[in-house]
Amino acid sequence: MESHMGTLHLELGAMKQKIKSLLEENNRLSIENQQLRKVLKRETAHQSPKPVTVPAVETVFHEEPAEDEPVSAADTVGVGQGYDNLARLYHEGFHICNLYYGHLRTEGDCLFCLSFLNKE
Numbered sequence: 593m594e595s596h597m598g599t600l601h602l603e604l605g606a607m608k609q610k611i612k613s614l615l616e617e618n619n620r621l622s623i624e625n626q627q628l629r630k631v632l633k634r635e636t637a638h639q640s641p642k643p644v645t646v647p648a649v650e651t652v653f654h655e656e657p658a659e660d661e662p663v664s665a666a667d668t669v670g671v672g673q674g675y676d677n678l679a680r681l682y683h684e685g686f687h688i689c690n691l692y693y694g695h696l697r698t699e700g701d702c703l704f705c706l707s708f709l710n711k712e
Contacts, residue, residue, distance in 0.1 A: 620696065620698065623696060623698065624695075624696040627684070627685050627686075627696055631684055678708075678709070679709060682697075682705050682709060685697050687702055687704075687705055688705050688708060688709070689702060689704035689705045689707075689708055690704075691704055692704075
């Protein structure tokens with residue numbers, strides 16, 4: 593009887609630990625959901641209601657420019673936009689570092705994300 597009570601006590605402890613981790617995850621996901629709803633509401637408020645169309649997928653192979661061929665400014669536009677998008681995501685409260693990419697930042701600034709943003 594005593595060993596059975598000890599086993600039940602261990603099972604109860606394990607169940608309490610599992611419930612605690614589930615509640616923490618639920619809270620984290622609720623906060624992330626609220627943040628995403630704010631972003632979605634802000635994004636849809638800026639756009640006019642248009643039907644969403646998905647363009648056909650094309651396979652495009654980019655060739656490297658020849659050494660004497662100049663690189664046009666249109667070729668480098670995507671890099672600046674990508675950086676701006678990552679900076680916007682970071683300021684909206686999401687990680688952009690390779691360790692936690694896409695997760696909600698709950699404890700303030702992330703040194704990995706900041707070091708990534710400060711790279712030139």
